[in-house]
Amino acid sequence: MDAAARRADYADARxxxxxxxxxxxxxxxxxxxxxxxSAGIGVRVRxxxxxxxxxxxxxxxxDAEGALERALAVAAAQxxxxxxxxxxxxxxxxxxxxxxxxxxxxxxxxxxxxxLAAADxxxxxxxxxxxxxxxxxxxxxxxxxxxxxxxxxRQRLTECGGGLTAVAVNGDESQTxxxxxxxxxxxxxxxxEHFAGLDLAGEAPRVSEEASRLLRAPACPAGRRTVVxxxxxxxxxxxxxxxxxxxxxxxxxxxxSYAGTSxxxxxxxxxxxxxxxxxxxxxxxxxxxxxxxxxxxxxxxEGRAVxxxxxGVLAGFLSSRETASEIGLDRSGGCMRADGFxxxxxxxxxxxxxxxxxxxxxEELIADTEDGLLIETNRSWSIDNRRLHFLFEGxxxxxxxxxxxxxxxxxxxxxxxxxxxxxxCDAICSPSEWRLVSLLECGKGEPGQLMRVSHGxxxxxxxxxxxxxx
Amino acid sequence: MNAxxxxxxxxxxxxxxxxAHVAHERSLMLRFADNRPTQATAIDDVTVELAVVREGHxxxxxxxxxxxxxxAECARRAEAAAEAAAxxxxxxxxxxxxxxxxxxxxxxxxRHRGHxxxxxxxxxxxxxxxxxxxxxxxxxxxxxAHGIWSAAEEVRAVATSAGGLALDRxxxxxMKVICIAPDGRSGYxxxxxxxxxxxEPEWLAERAAAKAAAGGEAAExxxxxxxxxxxxxxxxxxxxxxxxxxxNGLAHAEERGALTGRLGDLVAAPxxxxxxxxxxxxxxxxAFDAEGTPKRPLPLIQDGVARAVVHDRRSAALARTAPxxxxxxxxxxxxxxxxxxxxxAGGGAGDxxxxxxxxxxxxxxxxxxxxxxxxxxxxLITAVTRDGTFLIEDGRVTRPLRDLRLTDSVLGILxxxxxxxxxxxxxxxxxxxxxxxxxxVVCPGLRAxxxxxxxxxx
Numbered sequence: 064m065d066a067a068a069r070r071a072d073y074a075d076a077r078x079x080x081x082x083x084x085x086x087x088x089x090x091x092x093x094x095x096x097x098x099x100x101s102a103g104i105g106v107r108v109r110x111x112x113x114x115x116x117x118x119x120x121x122x123x124x125x126d127a128e129g130a131l132e133r134a135l136a137v138a139a140a141q142x143x144x145x146x147x148x149x150x151x152x153x154x155x156x157x158x159x160x161x162x163x164x165x166x167x168x169x170x171x172x173x174x175x176x177x178x179l180a181a182a183d184x185x186x187x188x189x190x191x192x193x194x195x196x197x198x199x200x201x202x203x204x205x206x207x208x209x210x211x212x213x214x215x216x217r218q219r220l221t222e223c224g225g226g227l228t229a230v231a232v233n234g235d236e237s238q239t240x241x242x243x244x245x246x247x248x249x250x251x252x253x254x255x256e257h258f259a260g261l262d263l264a265g266e267a268p269r270v271s272e273e274a275s276r277l278l279r280a281p282a283c284p285a286g287r288r289t290v291v292x293x294x295x296x297x298x299x300x301x302x303x304x305x306x307x308x309x310x311x312x313x314x315x316x317x318x319x320s321y322a323g324t325s326x327x328x329x330x331x332x333x334x335x336x337x338x339x340x341x342x343x344x345x346x347x348x349x350x351x352x353x354x355x356x357x358x359x360x361x362x363x364x365e366g367r368a369v370x371x372x373x374x375g376v377l378a379g380f381l382s383s384r385e386t387a388s389e390i391g392l393d394r395s396g397g398c399m400r401a402d403g404f405x406x407x408x409x410x411x412x413x414x415x416x417x418x419x420x421x422x423x424x425x426e427e428l429i430a431d432t433e434d435g436l437l438i439e440t441n442r443s444w445s446i447d448n449r450r451l452h453f454l455f456e457g458x459x460x461x462x463x464x465x466x467x468x469x470x471x472x473x474x475x476x477x478x479x480x481x482x483x484x485x486x487x488c489d490a491i492c493s494p495s496e497w498r499l500v501s502l503l504e505c506g507k508g509e510p511g512q513l514m515r516v517s518h519g520x521x522x523x524x525x526x527x528x529x530x531x532x533x
Numbered sequence: 534m535n536a537x538x539x540x541x542x543x544x545x546x547x548x549x550x551x552x553a554h555v556a557h558e559r560s561l562m563l564r565f566a567d568n569r570p571t572q573a574t575a576i577d578d579v580t581v582e583l584a585v586v587r588e589g590h591x592x593x594x595x596x597x598x599x600x601x602x603x604x605a606e607c608a609r610r611a612e613a614a615a616e617a618a619a620x621x622x623x624x625x626x627x628x629x630x631x632x633x634x635x636x637x638x639x640x641x642x643x644r645h646r647g648h649x650x651x652x653x654x655x656x657x658x659x660x661x662x663x664x665x666x667x668x669x670x671x672x673x674x675x676x677x678a679h680g681i682w683s684a685a686e687e688v689r690a691v692a693t694s695a696g697g698l699a700l701d702r703x704x705x706x707x708m709k710v711i712c713i714a715p716d717g718r719s720g721y722x723x724x725x726x727x728x729x730x731x732x733e734p735e736w737l738a739e740r741a742a743a744k745a746a747a748g749g750e751a752a753e754x755x756x757x758x759x760x761x762x763x764x765x766x767x768x769x770x771x772x773x774x775x776x777x778x779x780x781n782g783l784a785h786a787e788e789r790g791a792l793t794g795r796l797g798d799l800v801a802a803p804x805x806x807x808x809x810x811x812x813x814x815x816x817x818x819x820a821f822d823a824e825g826t827p828k829r830p831l832p833l834i835q836d837g838v839a840r841a842v843v844h845d846r847r848s849a850a851l852a853r854t855a856p857x858x859x860x861x862x863x864x865x866x867x868x869x870x871x872x873x874x875x876x877x878a879g880g881g882a883g884d885x886x887x888x889x890x891x892x893x894x895x896x897x898x899x900x901x902x903x904x905x906x907x908x909x910x911x912x913l914i915t916a917v918t919r920d921g922t923f924l925i926e927d928g929r930v931t932r933p934l935r936d937l938r939l940t941d942s943v944l945g946i947l948x949x950x951x952x953x954x955x956x957x958x959x960x961x962x963x964x965x966x967x968x969x970x971x972x973x974v975v976c977p978g979l980r981a982x983x984x985x986x987x988x989x990x991x
Contacts, residue, residue, distance in 0.1 A: 087867060090787075092625045093590045095867050096614035100607075101597040103578065117575040120597045133575045140657035141563060141570035142665055172617035180621065194787050196867075232789050237910040317566045319719075320679040320711055323902075405576050443907040445938075447917040447990040452938060454915050454987070456907050474908070478938070478988055509564055509681050510574060511966035532987050533907045533915060533940050 067131055068211040071108040071138075073149065074131070075210040077361060078104050078122060079404035084168060086175050087198040088183040094196065096172070103404040106130040110138045112146030118405035149384040150395050152364050154213035159358035162351070163254035167201035167223040170255050175199050178263065179225075185267025186229045191275040194230035197267075198248055199258055200503075202515070206361070214363040222354060222515065224250030224501065225258050227267055231274040238277035238473060240458055242266045244295040245440050247503040250515065251352040273459060276471055283460055283475040285531030289435030290477055291524050293425060296457050297417070298500035298518035299441050304481040305337065305344055306415040306518070308450040309371055309379070310398075311386040313410075321509050323448025326481065327377060329390050335377040338485025343418035344372035346381055348397060353414035353517040354501050361408035364397035371415065375485070383410050402512035409508045414499065416519035420491030425522045428492055430466040436530060437461045437468065438475045443533075454478040456533055476533035484525060492521035534579060537700045539599045540692035543581050546601075546608035550586040551694045552630040554823050554863045555579060558969045559653075560685035563660040567677045568668045573657070580968045582823075584863035585611040589625030590618035591847075591864030627864060628850045631695045633825035645811075645818030649728035652704040653686040660684070663734035667710050670738035676712040676745050678738060683707045684729045685969050691825035699827075701820040705971035707963040708732045711920055712745040718933055720744025721900050721920035723766065725961040725973045727817060744899065744921040749932035752924050753989060760895035761984040762888045762925060768877065769960030769974035770901040770916065772807070775943045776872045776974075778909040780809075780833055782844035782859070783869030786851035791912045791944065792839050800839045801947035804880055807834040809843065809872035811858070815959055815975045816874045821858060824865075828858040833872065837948075845870040861970075877976040880953025888952055888980040890928045896937065896986070897923040897930050912943040917990035936991035941984055949981040 067074035080102040087094040103120040104127050115138025117130040179197040186195035202222040209215045226248015228241045243249040243261060251257045292300060312318050313325045328335055337344075348366025350356050357366045362384055370378040380386075382396040399408035422428045429437065438457040446453040460475030461468045499517040506513055536555045543553035557579045564572040581604065582595045592614025596607040618625065663682040671678035684706040691699040709723035722740035724732050763771075784790035792800070801807075811819045811828035821827050824846050832840050844852065845860030848870055859870035882888050889897065899921030907913045917938050923930045954977040961973035 088622075089867070091622075093618040093622055096590070096592045096618055098592075098594040098610040098614060100595065101578075101580075103597065113570055113573070115573050115575075118578060120578050133577075137561065137563070137573040137575050137657045137660075140661035141573060142661065142668065144569040172614060173621055176617060176621045193789055230787075230789055232910070235910065237789055237908065316677070316679070316713075317571055319566055319713060320564065320681055320709065405578050407572060407574055409572075443905050443915065445903045445905045445915045445917065447936065447938070448902055448919055449991055452917065452988060452990040454938060454940065476907070506966065509572075509963070509965075510560070510562055510576070510683075510969070511964050513966060533913065 064209050064211050067108060070135055071110050073109040073211055074107065075208065075362060076104060076106045076127060077404060078207040080205040081403055082168065082203040085200045086179060087196055088179045090195055091183050091187060101403065104130055105404045105407065106134045107407055108134045108138055110135065112144035113138045113141045116407035147385065147388045150388040150392065152384060152395060155208065155216040155359045155363035155365065157216050159218040161220045161252050163221045165255040167255040168203065182227055182263035182267045185264050186227060186271045188268050189271045189275040191231040191233055191278055192229045192271050193232045196228040197263060199225040200250060208359065208363050210363055216359050216363060218358050220252060220357060221254060222250050222252050223255055223258050224248055225261060225263065227263050227270050229271045229274040231278050233278045236278050238274050239442060240270045240274040241440055242270045244500060245442060245458060250354060250501045250503060252354055252356050253352055277459060277473045280471045280473045283472045283531045287527050288530045289432060289524060289526050290528040290530065291428060291432060291435060291437045291522060293439060293522040295500045296438055296441050297520045297523055299444060299502060301415060301417050301518045301520060302502055303444060303446045304450055304453055306412045308481065309381055310410045311380040311382040314380065315386055315389060322507050326449045326451045331377045332379060333376065336375055337372045337377050337482060338375045339488045340375045341420055341491055342372055342375045342485050342488055344415060345418060346371050346396065346413045346415045348413035350414045350499060350519060353499055354515040355413035355517055360397045360399045361401045362399040364395045366397050366413065369396045381410055381412060386410060400514055402514060406508065406510065406512045409512065411514050412516045414517045414519060419494040419497040419521040422490040422492045424496055425492060428490055428522055428524060429463055429468055432463045432466060432524060435463040436475060437463055451481050454532055474533065475530065477528050477530045478532045479528055487526040487528065488523055489526055490524040496521035536688045536690035537698065539581060540690040542601060543583050543604045544692040544694055546605045547583055547585050547612060550629040550631065552584045552633065552824060552863050553692045554582045555690045556968050557688040558685060559655060560683065560969050561655045561657060561660060562681055562683040563664060564681050565664050566679045568672055570664055581607060582863050583607050583611040585615040586627055586629045587615035587619040589627050590615050590622065591627050592618060593864055626850050627847050630693045630824065633693055633697055645820060646814050647703040647727055647818035649704045652684050652706055652729045655684060659729055663708060663732065666734040667738040670735060670742050671712050674742050674746055676714055676742050678710055678712055680708065680710040681963060683963060685971065687969060691821065693825060697825055699821045699825045703817065705817050706732055707961060708734055708737055709963060710738045710741040712741040714745045718745050719920045725959045747933055751933040751935045753935045754937060756987050758983040758985050760892045760982055761898060762885060762892065762895065762980045763898045764885060764978050765958040765976050766900045766960045767898045768976045768979055770904050771943050771946060772875050772877060772974045772976055774904055774906060774914050775912060776875055778906055778912050780842045780872055781869040782842045782848035782852060785842040786848050789910060790842065791910055792842060796839050798839055799837050800944050801834055801837045802950040803837040804950055804953060805834050805837050805947050806878040808832045808876050809874050810876040811874040813876055815957065816876065817971050817973055819874060822860040823862050824860040826856045826858040826860065831857055843870050843872050873972040875974045879955045879957050879977040882952045882954045884954055885978045888954065888978055889925050889930060892925045892928060895925040896934065897925050914943055915940040935989050937986045938988045938990045939984055940987040946981050946984055949983050950979050951982055952980045954978040
């Protein structure tokens with residue numbers, strides 16, 4: 064840092080060591096058993112208004128010095144610009160380790176494969192099911208951060224989880240069911256105890272049976288309906304239409320070349336309506352078990368809770384020291400995260416949560432709904448580059464008629480415009496129904512970065528939604 | 534770094550049937566937004582993947598540390614994984630790596646023109662000059678320029694315990710420019726090439742600027758089916774999704790693929806001829822796949838008839854056929870193999886203006902965005918148009934159109950193709966997640982009689 068301080072207005076360095084273990088079975092046989100490790104240094108410098116970043120594997124002094132030289136060279140090669148100062152932040156100091164009851168990397172491979180094999184066998188109970196998958200995954204990231212402002216902090220984050228998928232085919236029709244979520248299952252910032260608690264083997268026969276039953280279920284009819292969203296599908300709705308929309312780099316146009324911009328205006332805090340009065344959203348980096356939880360972000364800002372929407376009105380943004388300064392915020396929201404040592408930190412989601420309401424349990428919400436659809440488990444998603452128009456399809460839906468859960472429907476797609484959709488939110492279940500759901504591959508940035516995030520939510524009801532679109 | 538030497542040392546650290554795949558990336562990427570540089574990333578990193586086979590099960594481990602100690606530890610992890618699988622499961626389907634990369638000259642497979650020495654120098658000044666060219670085109674027109682310039686050298690090596698060796702050295706370069714007008718209209722242009730010297734930053738910026746500056750109030754179109762003219766970039770998006778859904782040999786072997794039971798059937802218009810052409814100089818050539826299997830041309834759709842799907846060693850064993858050189862990971866990726874050198878043959882139209890000529894009222898699409906598969910067996914996808922959507926009226930582009938969401942089957946769209954331009958472009962979106970693996974789709978522009986748009990976007 065001393066060498067960097069003499070040649071840059073600001074510099075930071077992160078040594079990051081990553082360990083990943085992924086196991087899966089496929090139709091009863093081993094599908095994947097990967098054990099990946101990487102380590103290296105990422106050095107970021109700011110010279111004038113230009114950023115430079117270089118990454119190199121290794122942990123030696125020469126590795127860091129080489130990265131510093133290249134970071135300075137690429138910063139110098141770019142057109143010169145003026146830049147806002149970074150929002151002030153006290154230097155981060157200390158150590159942190161996320162709670163783990165049972166180290167997932169210390170459990171034997173045979174034990175993990177045994178759990179997966181039992182779950183996979185439970186999925187292979189229906190003749191229509193042509194593909195079964197059972198997954199385990201664990202992540203451990205050790206980070207050491209230092210800056211020319213005197214920061215020096217170390218943290219270790221451990222995550223673990225898994226899931227199930229069954230694919231059934233009959234002629235040209237193919238249907239999928241997953242548990243507890245699609246796209247890799249449910250992962251938490253926790254140890255092996257989280258995976259063990261998922262009870263994959265216990266849920267497998269139901270998952271298989273539903274995949275098969277969907278083949279013959281009626282298609283979701285087109286029209287405008289009341290929709291109840293729960294679990295992963297509601298978490299993804301929050302993620303895509305609220306979380307990304309309030310990333311301040313997008314709002315300021317910095318991501319226009321790839322991820323896009325936002326319909327949310329930079330001057331909208333306190334006045335811009337995002338949804339109905341019931342809608343309260345908080346970005347909280349302190350939630351136990353959340354994949355967006357940490358003690359410090361990747362530019363040394365302490366993780367905290369930031370109000371995003373209050374009473375349906377915009378209350379804040381996901382921000383960095385640079386973007387916060389640009390719109391006159393006192394302090395960064397602490398949302399800078401990087402995918403390993405070889406990517407520079409960018410504004411990412413912490414745990415962006417829909418706060419619970421007072422509509423009771425899911426069953427009470429269904430009982431309170433005369434006519435509608437309960438849509439579960441995401442199958443496909445797409446949203447435009449301003450985060451306005453979206454189209455999602457769930458794996459399954461149940462018709463709600465007269466306050467009761469009715470027949471199963473296949474291909475339940477729905478579409479909408481973000482502010483109109485959230486304006487139609489007229490009920491959110493109570494705190495007892497609030498859960499963190501996980502999304503494991505949120506893509507953003509150039510070069511691309513994948514991030515694991517969580518979203519807390521309780522089932523919610525939305526009126527007048529366009530369904531049966533795809 | 535001697536990638537081949539690392540691969541040899543890695544595989545020799547493992548016992549039994551094993552394969553080492555080494556990928557060394559040196560890359561540079563400069564981002565810009567609103568006529569100013571925003572981020573610059575220089576990467577020098579390596580991934581060593583070791584795959585060990587025991588009784589048909591593959592255990593895999595990776596490291597980015599090439600010291601002997603780290604390679605030995607990586608080998609132990611891969612062995613432990615494979616042996617745990619063998620101890621707890623009946624024999625698996627993987628045939629092993631004994632017959633992948635050939636013995637002898639490791640560069641024998643490298644018969645392509647996929648490397649440019651000047652690009653491999655990774656001079657940041659070249660990128661800086663490209664950004665200045667983009668700003669110079671945008672600022673005088675009152676537009677803001679956004680985009681990236683990137684270049685890289687990738688060196689890949691494979692060594693097997695049976696003595697097979699392979700080495701491939703490639704470069705790639707990519708630039709895209711999105712110009713945005715004060716009213717929010719945007720225009721896009723990009724180029725992908727083996728050599729950074731082929732990117733033509735000024736031309737790209739001017740092309741993007743012209744689209745963003747197109748005058749007139751943006752028209753709105755009601756949901757429905759409309760004739761469509763698509764630029765090569767938009768066609769490339771569709772074909773890339775088709776590669777993942779229809780030509781995935783693992784999905785095919787598991788009887789859930791879009792072409793299950795349809796090989797030999799007419800699945801697209803007779804004008805559609807699609808192949809995977811890894812040695813074509815128009816693509817980003819590749820010599821072999823992640824298992825060291827040499828790549829070769831493979832017709833996928835001929836005169837509209839489905840001919841083949843692609844395989845890695847695992848999916849080929851399941852399908853009782855030969856691997857085609859499309860492994861994306863040693864031992865096979867759980868998502869299955871897919872083609873990375875797609876080439877769609879051109880047609881007889883002189884340019885996109887000629888494609889528009891017969892269209893009374895239709896949609897002109899520059900590019901697609903956030904495309905995702907809805908139902909893979911139907912090749913049903915959804916996406917939005919972006920950065921240059923226009924209304925075609927009476928045979929010509931007349932005014933900007935508000936962006937649209939399309940939800941349609943890719944094979945269905947290809948079945949409705951009426952005409953293709955003669956000229957093709959190497960298209961890519963320049964997405965580099967994980968270890969850099971640059972690829973693109975070579976394709977012409979096309980006109981289809983109908984595409985299903987399900988709503989407005991943007």
